[in-house]
Amino acid sequence: MVFFLVATALALHIALWGAGLAVLAMPRPWHRFWPVLILPAGLALQSAAVWVGALSGLRGTETYAWASFILPVGLLLAASRRKRFSEARADLARFAAVWAVATVTLIFLLLPLAVGLRGLTTISLGSCDAADYAAGARVFMEFGRGSREGFLGLTEVVQVQSADNFFDYWIRLNHFTPAALMALNGTILNCAPHELATILTVMVLVCSVPLVFWIARSVLALRGPSSVLVALLYGMSPVTWYAVGQVAPSQLLAAMAIALITWAAISAWRLRRRGKAAWRLGGVLAIGYWLVLGSYNFILIACLVPATAYVGVMALRRRELSAVGRWTCVVLAPLAVCAVLFLGRVVGLVERFTLLRSYDFGWRIPLLTPEGWLGFVGVAPSLAGMALFWRIALSVLLFAAVVIAFRQR
Numbered sequence: 001m002v003f004f005l006v007a008t009a010l011a012l013h014i015a016l017w018g019a020g021l022a023v024l025a026m027p028r029p030w031h032r033f034w035p036v037l038i039l040p041a042g043l044a045l046q047s048a049a050v051w052v053g054a055l056s057g058l059r060g061t062e063t064y065a066w067a068s069f070i071l072p073v074g075l076l077l078a079a080s081r082r083k084r085f086s087e088a089r090a091d092l093a094r095f096a097a098v099w100a101v102a103t104v105t106l107i108f109l110l111l112p113l114a115v116g117l118r119g120l121t122t123i124s125l126g127s128c129d130a131a132d133y134a135a136g137a138r139v140f141m142e143f144g145r146g147s148r149e150g151f152l153g154l155t156e157v158v159q160v161q162s163a164d165n166f167f168d169y170w171i172r173l174n175h176f177t178p179a180a181l182m183a184l185n186g187t188i189l190n191c192a193p194h195e196l197a198t199i200l201t202v203m204v205l206v207c208s209v210p211l212v213f214w215i216a217r218s219v220l221a222l223r224g225p226s227s228v229l230v231a232l233l234y235g236m237s238p239v240t241w242y243a244v245g246q247v248a249p250s251q252l253l254a255a256m257a258i259a260l261i262t263w264a265a266i267s268a269w270r271l272r273r274r275g276k277a278a279w280r281l282g283g284v285l286a287i288g289y290w291l292v293l294g295s296y297n298f299i300l301i302a303c304l305v306p307a308t309a310y311v312g313v314m315a316l317r318r319r320e321l322s323a324v325g326r327w328t329c330v331v332l333a334p335l336a337v338c339a340v341l342f343l344g345r346v347v348g349l350v351e352r353f354t355l356l357r358s359y360d361f362g363w364r365i366p367l368l369t370p371e372g373w374l375g376f377v378g379v380a381p382s383l384a385g386m387a388l389f390w391r392i393a394l395s396v397l398l399f400a401a402v403v404i405a406f407r408q409r
Helices: 002-025 028-055 068-080 085-093 097-117 129-142 166-172 176-189 193-219 224-235 238-245 251-275 278-294 297-301 306-316 321-340 343-358 371-376 388-408
Strands: none
Touching: 002 028, 002 068, 002 176, 002 278, 002 306, 028 068, 028 085, 028 176, 028 193, 028 278, 068 321, 097 193, 097 224, 097 251, 097 343, 097 371, 129 166, 129 176, 129 193, 129 371, 166 343, 176 193, 176 224, 176 251, 176 278, 193 224, 251 278, 251 297, 251 306, 251 321, 278 297, 278 321, 278 343, 297 343, 306 321, 321 343, 343 388
């Protein structure tokens, strides 16, 4: 039962942080659909609060977590001037089916833990990421940037590229946002990082469910029931459950960010074609960019691929190539702002790629063949790519599926 209580408190806490920002960031053409942004906005705003606290030298979230509530409360007050309470309640009720899918996903993922464990803890199928994130969370909870007590100051232990201490390692090179979320929420909920790692990963998956519904509904133009079914398939998929089992919140945050950026970038193109100001989507894009920079920051180079492919095809088909430049400026302007504010993560991006090239992390999947895109690998534990015959066969099948899909559309 304690797992469900903590998960409920965590969901409400994230929603409190994100509600005001979601109302303010959602452009007017979609102002009734702001609830899909609540949870991603809450995660991004919490990450931003810890980032500011870390750079300010404050001694951990234990000193400023409660005071930071002034930020979401202030945004809620600003949002109340734009949307009345009765309207907000009606907008939330419109997504009742989506909230039901998110709740079912949460229950199914937490039920084995609630039945099999006596108290809050974290489990993993074999990844070391859970301990990694928990260590970073303790740093952000208990220490300041200038702290050098114990192992924090042993450069011969923690020196990696330009980071010679554990605190800077988490700011520049490792996955900042998951550890920051554990630190802030752990302080508020009085939970240790190792008690929150699995629950937070589950919650990140649950927070993605409304966005999957929104992509299916607004980008793919599916009907309401079909979009709810797509969201349910994502929430109950063995692939996403495997990510939860491996305690991989960074990957799930990056997936959430890609969904958010894809919708906002495609919608910016559509707004431009209707003669409306596409810059209104800047806030939504900024939330997505912040999430991806704070988690798997090297995914930044791929997060715009779906939207760019869509816009490129539409521009060629309608002979509107001259508009692509203006669309690019609209889409990249929020990224430039986030890059300045999140400068340590952007600077560390080059080092991140250097680390990936210098050290063998066990991923030997060819990037330019379908198994690299779809996650199909050989049977061996080394995660090596498939044999050449199967790679060619899979490429042919994938190409045929794409051609058939385009002909049907």
